[in-house]
Amino acid sequence: MKNNSEKVFLAHIVAASENNVIGANGDMPWHLPNDFKYFKNKTWGMPVIMGRKSYEALKESLPGRINIVITKKTDFHPKDALVFNNIEDAITKAKESDAKEIFIIGGGEIFKQTIDIVSRIYLTRVHATIEGDTYYPEINKNIWKLVSAQSFPADDKNNYPYTFEVWEKNIDAS
Template identity: 45%
Template sequence: MNGPSIPIRSIIVAVAANGVIGRDGALPWHVPADLKRFKRLTMGHHLIMGRKTLESIGRILPGRTTVVLTKNDDYQSPGAVVARSLQQAIDAAAEAGDDEVFIVGGGEIYRQALPLADRIYRTRVDATVAGDTTFPELAPTDWRVVRAESVPAEGGVPAHAFEVLERAATARRDPTEKPSLPECPSIPSRS
């Protein structure tokens, strides 16, 4: 008998032009459409995050299973699953039958997850901002953009682009098997 199937391992991140993803435990911009996209994509799935990311969010997000990575053996968070390693977190999602697991940060968790990731949902924010947390630079030979949608700046919201990237060569999956991609959000125009 086979064990649980390995879920698609997806990173979801919003990143500024200079690679910044956070400042003082928060996003250094406000892009409402990105928050809606995050919710739509992650609803019903496991979210893997570091302890600091959970604490910056301040609560367990409804409709999703939160898995917190920490090296602290005594750490507990009501409503969350606590894992000691990224692999243990992915295994928990697989055991629960999740077909896609989302790695949602922070910076160190992204660095650990990048070699294992199959897909990246990236929001590129067209701004250079000060920050203390960055996203690792992607090797262009390792990733290809399979979907992109640009949104112009409007009403104080910086221009941004929603992208889906897939690993150029995925060793763990049959190359003829293409996972289906969710649709990009429809961004209403503000006329």
């Protein structure tokens, strides 16, 4: 267990197009295996919290991570994930682990409800304007500061150029 003086980061990890699309028809509208590797590397061994629709899109829980699903349903009992009926209880459960970081991994509804309480955003910016039906909130640059960015071109496996951005809450703004 962590003692209270140890800081646990609550983070979003998300891939979004230039126009903030994160999903279309229940899926991600691009093929970026390098982003999957990045996601796996960052979240491995950590608790991951997600909305019920994102969990169902995955089809099964993510290996090597504590999977926590949020739903209002009372009859949703997947065998490979913990389930909570609100975001606060899900975060409380995730904090019981020894993880240094807790990841909120989507989707749109959950990102929107938690952007004010996370302190870090791992944003893979997909450099394209894409049609979709699910969006990430606009990052408010008065509140958030870009602390790192690593850009990559499209290639034969990754169909758009992309940048791995890390944003942290700008403490000067509070």
